Amino acid sequence: MIKTDVLILGGGLAGLSAAYHLNKISKFSSLIVEKESRPGGTASSISKNGFTFDFTGHLLHLHDPYGKAFIEDLLKGNLRELKRSSWIYSHEVLTRYPFQANTYGLPDAVIDECLFGFLKTIHASRENQKKTSPLSFKDWALKNFGEGICKHFLFPYNEKLWQRSLDSMTTEWQGRFVPAPKVSEVLYGAVMDQKKAFGYNASFLYPRKGGIQSLPNALASRLKKNQLAVQSEVLSIDLKTNQALIKNLGIVSFKRLINTIPLNEFISLLKEIPTRVERAASELSSNSVYCLNLGVSGKVMSGKHWIYFPEKKYPFYRVGFYHQFSPFNAPAKSSSLYVEFSRNSKSKVDLSELESLALKGLKDCKILGPENRALVKEWLPISCGYVIYDFKRTKALNVIFPYLAKKKVESIGRYGAWKYSFMEEAIMDGKRCAEKLALC
Ligand SMILES: Cc1cc2nc3c(=O)[nH]c(=O)nc-3n(C[C@H](O)[C@H](O)[C@H](O)COP(=O)(O)OP(=O)(O)OC[C@H]3O[C@@H](n4cnc5c(N)ncnc54)[C@H](O)[C@@H]3O)c2cc1C
Structure with missing residues (x-):
């Protein structure tokens, strides 16, 4: 039987970072088990006939000083910095992102609808400052951007992306993902080609060679020999005996467990879990x-x-x-x-x-x-792309996370923590988790 102090489920950026930082700051041994034949998870790439493809464009938005320095060091000499050039295509016209600040170029009737609706929201918010929370994403968008901008962009785009009715979704995710331009910027962007950069990703970094796969590869190359087991799918986990059954490895016994695989899938692999936890996991959707x-x-x-x-x-x-x-x-x-x-x-x-x-x-x-x-x-x-922030999510997480905490299980990363987050955050989640365990 294989024994390790810390078993890490999933060799995406969160799992790799947890193992790397455990090596750096603790005496614990750790083993990552990854079901695919390469590390990286959603931050992977494949190469075919001279083309390198990611799992859709994976661009590095670095905001944390440690995360930035760490990633720049991992990809030293292999990074390009680019100024975002992102657009919206509607009414057979390309307009700049974000839509709400750049209606210039659309048909006049569309601009009028967008501006009229937006100006009405300002008037309405002056009339009524009362908070009516919690708002659905749909009501929040209408309240802040007005009918025209919702009709021509925010509703159809978000319905396509989330595949849910927008009144079943909360606003918990939108903070940095839906830019909120000033009134003057909305007005200016309706009459002029406004070139101002809005939002969290106005510029980004991307590897010169090897696609985004070069990031997990660089991180994996800093691990100890045999610390990452690929083609090793977790099949079941027993939190009473602290043992997991892993394809191609057999039983692995551990003292602590870090999960980065999708939370609902992870719960389904646990033996003998309380019905309320099982039910809560079934409420999570993506x-x-x-x-x-x-x-x-x-x-x-x-x-x-x-x-x-x-x-x-x-x-x-x-x-x-x-x-x-x-x-x-x-x-x-x-x-x-x-x-x-x-x-x-x-x-x-x-x-x-x-x-x-x-x-x-x-x-x-x-x-x-x-x-x-x-x-x-x-x-x-x-298969698990974007976690859905509906009104059931927080309630379900409030049942699942206390249970996992009692069992001394850490569940981190975009899917382990069941959130909308980025590559840098997955790396920071792994670091923070290692720091927490190092104190045990
Ligand atoms: C469409 C899309 C676009 C994105 N674009 C960007 C972007 O431009 N910039 C950015 O910063 N971020 C982007 N992201 C987010 C980024 O991909 C993630 O935040 C980050 O890579 C998540 O890392 P993770 O380690 O938390 O999860 P994952 O990468 O999902 O890692 C989990 C690992 O667990 C493995 N696994 C699953 N089940 C099992 C099992 N039973 N046994 C063993 N292993 C298992 C998986 O194979 C995977 O490798 C995007 C995400 C998506 C979906």
């Missing part, structure tokens, strides 16, 4: 993201990084261009694209049908022309 990666001949969408598609006639919610993140992501005279679809995680999906819809949509909006031949097509599905 969407699934289906990423169609395309390598095509010729150069497309020069200078643009990604485009949002709110309109129903386009089946995808976003299309991005890896070759604009780094020229090494595609062979010369060719382009590489990611096309993102979202579905309810319980829906059955026919990928060949989605592929036809994707190719038609890309031609309709003129991203692809007759000169662009598809050279490579690669689907990368993400």
